[in-house]
Amino acid sequence: MFLVGLTGGIASGKSTVSSQLKELGCPVIDADVVARKVVEPQTAAYRLIVRHFGREVLSENGEIDRKKLGQIIFSSPEKRRLLNSITHPEIHKEMLKQILLYFIKGYRYVILDVPLLFETRRLTRFLTHTVVVYCDPATQLSRLMQRDALSQTEAEQRISAQMPLKEKRGLANHVIENSGSREDTHRQVLRLHSKLDDCMQFLIIRAVAVAALTGLGGLFIYTVKIITS
Numbered sequence: 476m477f478l479v480g481l482t483g484g485i486a487s488g489k490s491t492v493s494s495q496l497k498e499l500g501c502p503v504i505d506a507d508v509v510a511r512k513v514v515e516p517q518t519a520a521y522r523l524i525v526r527h528f529g530r531e532v533l534s535e536n537g538e539i540d541r542k543k544l545g546q547i548i549f550s551s552p553e554k555r556r557l558l559n560s561i562t563h564p565e566i567h568k569e570m571l572k573q574i575l576l577y578f579i580k581g582y583r584y585v586i587l588d589v590p591l592l593f594e595t596r597r598l599t600r601f602l603t604h605t606v607v608v609y610c611d612p613a614t615q616l617s618r619l620m621q622r623d624a625l626s627q628t629e630a631e632q633r634i635s636a637q638m639p640l641k642e643k644r645g646l647a648n649h650v651i652e653n654s655g656s657r658e659d660t661h662r663q664v665l666r667l668h669s670k671l672d673d674c675m676q677f678l679i680i681r682a683v684a685v686a687a688l689t690g691l692g693g694l695f696i697y698t699v700k701i702i703t704s
């Protein structure tokens with residue numbers, strides 16, 4: 476099994492790309508969804524958030540008010556670091572659990588949709604491929620303002636809380652250009668999908684060759700089983 480990191484900037488189109496990949500049958504773990512799960516009421520991260528940020532970041536039903544917390548952390552690098560230090564270890568633990576589940580189910584690769592992949596760098600060493608969803612700065616700004624009903628200043632603040640998208644593009648080994656239409660993006664997603672399938676075949680062939688050459692009978696039978704499953 477291998478892992479693929481999917482990242483980009485805020486509102487650059489990661490969710491758009493990951494839903495297209497899901498439609499093609501790829502397993503995707505979305506760090507934003509995991510981030511919501513690990514701060515549900517009475518979890519360890521929830522208690523720490525209440526302790527450090529106060530009850531004013533809770534909504535009436537006792538859940539974290541994400542809008543309020545977002546306003547606090549996107550306007551203060553210090554508060555953002557504090558929230559990251561509370562949530563990231565929990566997010567990584569939960570993602571690992573989900574990866575193991577996919578592994579047990581026999582999936583050949585898993586896509587990890589992680590906005591802060593290159594900022595935290597904790598997951599990068601486990602990845603076989605990294606994919607950046609890119610769009611030009613003006614498109615990113617206008618899509619973000621429109622989707623989240625933010626002013627230009629608020630949107631710019633959120634964009635600057637992350638590594639510049641151009642820099643991320645330079646770090647990835649695959650780029651999806653999402654400044655154009657969804658159809659354009661879909662064509663690139665199809666190419667990525669077939670590349671990932673090819674990569675799996677290459678890894679299997681390499682494992683068979685290694686097993687045959689080193690005379691590791693057990694590994695050989697195992698890899699043959701993978702191919703025929």
Ligand SMILES: CC(C)(COP(=O)(O)OP(=O)(O)OC[C@H]1O[C@@H](n2cnc3c(N)ncnc32)[C@H](O)[C@@H]1O)[C@@H](O)C(=O)NCCC(=O)NCCS
Pocket residue numbers: 484485486506507510540541542544545548555558559562563566589590591636637
């Ligand atoms: C700040 C919070 C409460 C805002 O919640 P909200 O529902 O409004 O936004 P959502 O979670 O969908 O995030 C939207 C986007 O904001 C950006 N973002 C989120 N957290 C951060 C952060 N700590 N630093 C920089 N950008 C961030 C990402 O691009 C993300 O895709 C929430 O994002 C959060 O708890 N963030 C800390 C956990 C985290 O780092 N999540 C990112 C996944 S690793």
Ligand SMILES: Nc1ncnc2c1ncn2[C@@H]1O[C@H](COP(=O)(O)OP(=O)(O)OP(=O)(O)O)[C@@H](O)[C@H]1O
Pocket residue numbers: 483484485486487488489490491492507590618619622653654655656657658660
């Ligand atoms: N190719 C496209 N054409 C038009 N609109 C798009 C395109 N791609 C994405 N969008 C829109 O831009 C906004 C941001 O896209 P999306 O939510 O996929 O980004 P994201 O990178 O997942 O964002 P976040 O970092 O906040 O999770 C959404 O409103 C989405 O519908």
